[in-house]
Amino acid sequence: MESTSPKKINLKKFMELSLGDHDFLISLTQQSIKSLKESVAEYEKYLRERNPALVKATIHKIKPTLIILDARNMIKYMEQSNALFDPKTKNSQITENISEIKKESTAIIQELKKILKLP
Secondary structure, three states, rough: OOOOOOOOEEEEEEEHOOOOOHHHHHHOOOOOOOHHHHHHHHHHHHOOOOOOOHHHHHHHHHHHHHHHHHOHHHHHHHHHHHHHHOOOOHHHHHHHHHHHHHHHHHHHHHHHHHHHOOO
16 A cells, blocks of 8 residues: 655645646746755755854745745744754754755655646
């Protein structure tokens, strides 16, 4: 029996934005995937550098897309970054947070591609 994992996103708002225009939906999806990939790479870089201002800016940039997609877990993991700037934070905690962010973003991208049948 095939296991089904819980949905990482909710496309209701995403679909509403497209107003039934399939081409716009595809374009919006492609741009969201690109933005998510770029933001995760920036988040990782700035978090490893322990640069709170740039981590915050990166979260601010991607958060509207995550809210529209209702990607609550991704938002939760990103918001945990504030606590990771404590001087007592171990590198392993940062690595764990980044790992969770990458897992979530990969799952979100897979759902977007699958639902919208993108290559």
